Amino acid sequence: MKAVILDMYGVILKDPGEGFYTYVNRTFPNLSSRDIYQHWDKADVGEISSLEVLKRLGFKGDLEKIEKEYLDTVDIDESFYEFATNIKKNYKLALISNDSSEWSRYFRDKYKVNDYFDAITISGDLKIKKPDERIFKYTLEKLGCLASDCTYIDDRRYNLAAAESLGMETILFNSRNVQYEGKTVVNFKELENMLAKL
Template structure:
């Protein structure tokens, strides 16, 4: 194993994305996930800006302030930095995140996590999102690794299935407590114990 590839939401960030629905619902209680997430998806593939998401959902006024209010509800898993510092002694580290360019940059800057990664792939930057295999292939190329050289960690089972189809080893970061037959962990300490050979 040469590289560890991590997802962002639901792994490094505590919010798996569901918090956005709750945030929007405080202002627009009648909007359903089917109203909200297709608009978010457009930002995730770089078709619209993150501010346009709020505009299309019906928010008025200072959209930058409203956006920051949402972003600041999202917290990092505090144990990530210790995990990343230790794991980098053994492996290359990469990030694959389905996110708008703007939001990803905000979180990575706020929590100072850019320096942990050798490769960062954001769907909004390259206009491809998981589970499309091309986003994984793009990351592998940047890492200079074969799929079989990598372990991929995500909280979504369908993303793990896409990585497995390419030949990656996978581990579910089970932050949402779902049923899963494969390898799974619930925190970064468990993940480190699986990945670091003593």
């Protein structure tokens, strides 16, 4: 193994994916998950900005302030830093995240994680999102690695399946407590121990 590739939400960031839905629903209780994510999905592939998402959902006023209020509800898993420091001693470390360019930049700057990664791939920048295999291939190219050189960690099973189909080793970071047949961890310490055995 030459490289470890991490997902962001539900792995590095604690927000498991329902946080934005809950936040929007406090103001607009009649909006369904589908109503909300049809706009968010467009931001995820760079078709619209994150502020445009809020506008389309019906938010009025200072949209930047409203956006920041939501973003500041999302915390990092502090144990990421120790994990990343240890892993970097032996492996390259990369990030693949389905996110708007703006939100990803905000979180990466706020939590000062950019310098830990040898390659960073954000769906909003690339305009392709997981589980599209092209986003994985693009990252492999940036790392200068083969799929078989890499272990990919995500909290979504369909993203793991896509990485696996390319020949990557995969591990579920089970922050949402789902059933999974493959390798599973629930925190960074477990992940570090598992990687040491691969």
